Amino acid sequence: MKLTLIKPTIGRREHSLYVDEGRMEPLMLGVLAGLTPPDVEVVLYDDRMESIPYDEPTDLVGITVETYTARRAYEIAKEYRDRGVPVIMGGMHISLLPEEAKEHADSIFIGDAETAWKDVIADARNKRLKPQYYGPPGVAQIGGVLPRRDLYKGKGYLPMSLMQFSRGCRFACRFCAVTQYFDKKHYLRRIDEVLTEIESQERKFLFFIDDNIASNRIALKELCHALIPMNVQWISQASLDVTKDPELMKLMERSGCWGNVMGFESITAASLRDAKKSPNISGFSHYEQEVKILREHGMQTWAAFTLGYDHDTIKSIEETVDFALQSKFTLAAYNILMPYPGTPLYKMLDEQNRLLYGGKWWLHPEYRFNQAAFVPTLMSPDELTAACHAARTRFNSFSSLVQRFSDWKTNLRSLSRALSFWRYTLLFRKELYKKHGMRFGLK
Ligand code: B12
Numbered sequence: 001m002k003l004t005l006i007k008p009t010i011g012r013r014e015h016s017l018y019v020d021e022g023r024m025e026p027l028m029l030g031v032l033a034g035l036t037p038p039d040v041e042v043v044l045y046d047d048r049m050e051s052i053p054y055d056e057p058t059d060l061v062g063i064t065v066e067t068y069t070a071r072r073a074y075e076i077a078k079e080y081r082d083r084g085v086p087v088i089m090g091g092m093h094i095s096l097l098p099e100e101a102k103e104h105a106d107s108i109f110i111g112d113a114e115t116a117w118k119d120v121i122a123d124a125r126n127k128r129l130k131p132q133y134y135g136p137p138g139v140a141q142i143g144g145v146l147p148r149r150d151l152y153k154g155k156g157y158l159p160m161s162l163m164q165f166s167r168g169c170r171f172a173c174r175f176c177a178v179t180q181y182f183d184k185k186h187y188l189r190r191i192d193e194v195l196t197e198i199e200s201q202e203r204k205f206l207f208f209i210d211d212n213i214a215s216n217r218i219a220l221k222e223l224c225h226a227l228i229p230m231n232v233q234w235i236s237q238a239s240l241d242v243t244k245d246p247e248l249m250k251l252m253e254r255s256g257c258w259g260n261v262m263g264f265e266s267i268t269a270a271s272l273r274d275a276k277k278s279p280n281i282s283g284f285s286h287y288e289q290e291v292k293i294l295r296e297h298g299m300q301t302w303a304a305f306t307l308g309y310d311h312d313t314i315k316s317i318e319e320t321v322d323f324a325l326q327s328k329f330t331l332a333a334y335n336i337l338m339p340y341p342g343t344p345l346y347k348m349l350d351e352q353n354r355l356l357y358g359g360k361w362w363l364h365p366e367y368r369f370n371q372a373a374f375v376p377t378l379m380s381p382d383e384l385t386a387a388c389h390a391a392r393t394r395f396n397s398f399s400s401l402v403q404r405f406s407d408w409k410t411n412l413r414s415l416s417r418a419l420s421f422w423r424y425t426l427l428f429r430k431e432l433y434k435k436h437g438m439r440f441g442l443k
């Protein structure tokens with residue numbers, strides 16, 4: 001039996017081809033391949049950089065789908081199904097919107113693959129694929145399953161190994177798809193299994209792609225203790241409340257943490273309340289302490305902001321950029337608040353009749369990447385789109401890069417930190433402009 005796994009791209013640029021130069025290893029496909037019995041031949045195609053050979057014989061196609069890639073995923077599925085090849089889809093979007101997905105696949109997988117993928121393979125072998133499978137969201141790679149990293153070779157992924165320690169998050173931010181999928185729970189992998197995985201591969205620069213690695217601070221401390229002798233460098237995603245725990249901050253630094261993607265979301269308390277961003281709200285004083293502590297520990301922070309809350313104005317968005325520049329963040333993402341299906345934000349905007357593109361922006365032929373998909377309160381959708389683009393342009397201007405680079409505590413802490421600053425700020429800056437206004441899907 002042969003299994004073909006596919007990571008779809010988001011779409012294409014208006015007048016040229018698009019290749020994602022900042023692409024990272026698709027961990028979910030490596031894990032699916034790792035869960036597959038060894039007698040099944042597995043191939044992986046990454047639509048972000050290579051063409052999919054639809055005519056190559058295969059017995060089953062597995063596609064991973066996020067909301068951003070849904071339109072393209074459905075196009076790919078159609079190509080295979082037109083050729084009589086069965087398609088199964090899984091991933092965040094499929095789990096949150098199964099009714100839509102069913103129309104585009106022979107089978108859908110709701111939840112995490114770990115417990116039920118073997119049933120899919122067994123049924124596919126017997127040509128009796130069921131229309132739907134379910135695996136509860138939970139612990140990653142149960143029983144020490146290792147991702148098939150050999151499948152990533154030659155695909156030009158960024159030189160960092162993607163891994164997971166935990167899944168889910170205990171918080172309940174209003175816009176977040178993760179909190180719906182994991183129902184506010186946080187699941188931990190055994191530390192010895194994480195260490196075995198680190199040892200199983202050569203690279204020592206790790207990206208723990210946990211939704212919030214700091215959701216359980218005691219567990220993160222244990223992980224840090226275990227990482228110290230491993231002599232690795234790592235980055236991850238963490239909620240800002242880590243800065244309230246001095247012992248944890250020291251441990252993160254000692255264990256090789258270079259920084260985290262951190263959801264600052266907004267610099268105004270009213271917007272944080274709108275977002276239900278509880279890790280940021282308690283004792284909010286404009287992040288003065290948080291930024292200081294992160295710098296003291298040498299963290300090269302990737303600050304994530306969401307724009308378009310009911311209290312946001314064009315002026316407040318500009319002030320958010322001032323704040324990010326003053327804080328000398330290594331990277332910052334300015335994302336328009338997006339109504340992801342299944343989230344409380346989506347339900348609220350739907351009830352208030354504020355959703356644009358018929359409520360299904362991810363499938364709408366007129367929708368473009370980085371456009372507002374709802375009507376904000378204190379500006380028009382076009383003004384929000386323009387303010388977000390302006391924020392990105394200002395934060396990523398060359399003079400801003402130089403200003404941010406000049407920080408001895410973080411970006412100038414060592415030669416390797418300095419080199420990584422330039423490598424990633426320039427790369428992500430380029431990608432940002434390439435993706436702006438991109439159409440979803442290739443057709
Ligand atoms: C790592 C990550 C990234 C990395 C990308 C890594 C990569 N390989 O390219 C970076 C930081 C670059 C990134 C970027 C973005 N991301 Co992101 N990202 C994640 C994160 C944290 C982890 C994804 C992951 O690899 N998990 C590990 C794997 C093993 O788990 P998994 O994907 O859940 O897969 C399991 C199951 O879902 C299932 N499954 C998955 N696929 C399939 C397929 C089949 C056939 C089957 C049977 C089962 C199955 O089984 C798997 C194993 O149990 C998720 C959060 C999350 N929990 O999903 C957000 C997430 C996917 N990202 C999100 C977003 C919005 C983005 C951006 C659009 C942000 C932006 N505005 O620019 C961009 C662009 C995304 C793109 N498509 O290009 C949202 C998507 C929301 C949605 N409804 O789809 C998420 C859910 C975060 C959130 N809080 O809402 N992201």
Ligand code: SF4
Nearest residue numbers: 169171172173176179
């Ligand atoms: S802290 Fe992050 S992962 Fe947790 S619910 Fe909020 S946005 Fe989602």
